[in-house]
Amino acid sequence: MEKLIISVSGIRGIYGTSLTQKHAFDFGKSFGFWAKNKNIIVGQDTRLSGSDLKSALVSGLLVAGKNVYDAGIVPTPALTWFVEKHNNFCGAIITASHNPVEYNGIKLISHSGTFLNPEEFSQLMKIYKGLRKRRERKHGIYYENFSIMEEYFSSLLNLIDVDAIKRKKFKVAVDPVQGVGSVFTKHFLEKLGCSVKMINDAPVGVFSRNPEPRPENLISLAECVRKESCDIGFAQDPDCDRLAVVADGGKIISEEKSTAIAIDWMLQKKKGPVVVNLVTTRLVDDIGKQNNVDVFRTKVGEVYVVEEMKRVNATAGGEGNGGIIYPDFHYGRDSFAGMAIILELSAKKEKSFSEIEKDFCNYYIVKHAIKYPSEKIDVLFRKAEKIFSDGKISYTDGIKIDFENRWVSIRRSGTESIVRIFAEAKTEKEATTLINRLLCGISSCKSF
Structure with missing residues (x-):
């Protein structure tokens, strides 16, 4: 059976087997005991299991003495923005982000x-493991239908040249994969004067494609952009923290390249350091050199990028999976901020996105995944050391x-x-060769 996955990226599992309402109640109660703030804002993405899990989470928070403000179906970045900008709140959202339905x-x-860092998460897990020893507190108060979206949108648009x-009166195609974007993205883009063509927006919560906004999952969006003669297409993941772009004419732009282009525009608006994770495209380093700013790299994970951004007072950041971070707005991956930045770039440059992306050199990242026993991961690393002994090796992540x-x-x-x-390499063939070299080398490993 699939195990419950617990990390600084949160708690994830298959609903009904590895993740149950009991887990949600216990983690809610543990978080309630951990959080020093009296108030917790909660939300969920559109998954059909979300309401049951959120109810259990809320119950756990209430018995731990917290007041709970329920924002309903809401983007993850809207919750992180709200907590960052409002005192005396923590937050929790029911979502598995880009994972299958x-x-x-x-x-x-x-x-x-920001999401809990390793030290904070370790503290939470100590409480979780000793939960039976803790007594309930005086129950908190539950506030229903707590709306934050108009304030969130207004705060973002104050930083963008809306006029x-x-x-430009952009015509935009959007694929929100029946996620939270199905509820909010059209309204947001209409605030920017766009006409909007939605696909994969109903029925809400039943994903019609793999929800990760990767190029291979955006064929329908590319067809829509071509058929409808749209200026640009946007794809979001179910909780709206990641963004992918399809240029006019239907060309699918890698999430790595679109993130780098957004970072470059943030630097045009204001110079300063950039922070990305270790596996984000080297195009970001090229952009840093061109703008004469430092580029810092971290372990993979939003919390690591954000904490480093705060440390170096970064102007821009993100993760190459389409997670654009605009710190003048808030410290979190945000597809709405990404859309606003890219539309502003196109409007101010008076260029189509297909013209803009040609101004940036191409790198090719090949992304592969394998099932491998986690307890034997060190065997895999040692094998990789031997295969690539001619390279510079690091173990940051x-x-x-x-x-x-x-x-x-x-x-x-x-x-x-x-x-x-x-x-990653300068050509797709070179990148694929690196992957194949590794896969061939580890195929003889007993644990593979």
Whole structure:
């Protein structure tokens, strides 16, 4: 049976087997005991299991003495923004983000508006494991239908040249994969004067494609952009923290490249350091050099990127999976901020996105995943060391081997029971060769 996955990325599992309402209640209660703030704002994505899990989570928070403000179906970035900007709140959202529909999960937000870091998560798990010894507190108060979206949108649009975007009257196609974007994205883009063509927006909560906004999952969006003669297409994951882009004409842009282009525009608006994770495209380093700013890299995971951004007072950041972070707005991956930045860029440059992306050199990242026993991951790392002994090896997050014009990374996923293998090079053939070289080398390993 699939195990419950517990990491700084949250708690995730298959609903009804590895993740149950009992888990949600116990983690809610544990979080309630851990959080020093009196108030907790909660929400969920559109998954059909979300309401039952949220009810259990809320019950756990209430018996731990917390007041609970229920924002209903809401984007993850809206909750992190709210907690960051409002005192005396922590947050929790029921979502499994990009995972398949049978999964669900819980993301926990500290008083700073970021997900729990390793130290905080360790404290939470100590409470969780000793929960039976804790007595209930005087129950908190439950507040229903707590709306935050208009305030969230207004705060973002105050940082964007809305008039410039409105003058362009963009025609935009959107694929929210029946997630939270189905509820809010059309309304948001209409505030920017866009006409909007939605696909995969109903029935809400029943995903019609793999929910991860990767190029191979965006064929229908690309067809829509071509057929409807749209200026641009956007794809979101179910909780709206990740964004992918399809240019006019239907060309699918990798999430790595679109993230880098958004970072470049943030630097045009204001110069300063950039923070991304270890497996984000080297295009970001090129952009840093062109703008004469430092680029810092962290372990994979939003909390690691955000904490480093705060440390170095970064102007821009993100993760190459389409997780754009605009710190002037808030410290969190945010597809709505990403859409606003990209539309502003296109409007101010007076160029189509297909023209804009040609101004940036191409790198090719090949992303692969394998099932591999987690307890034997060190065997895999040692095998990789031998295969790539001619490269520069680092162990910041899993193992990464750097060469002059390419790299390969192997790391355990924090959100699924898999090992992720990424490789980047100047050509797709070179990147694929790195992946195949590794796979061929480890196929003789007994644990493979």
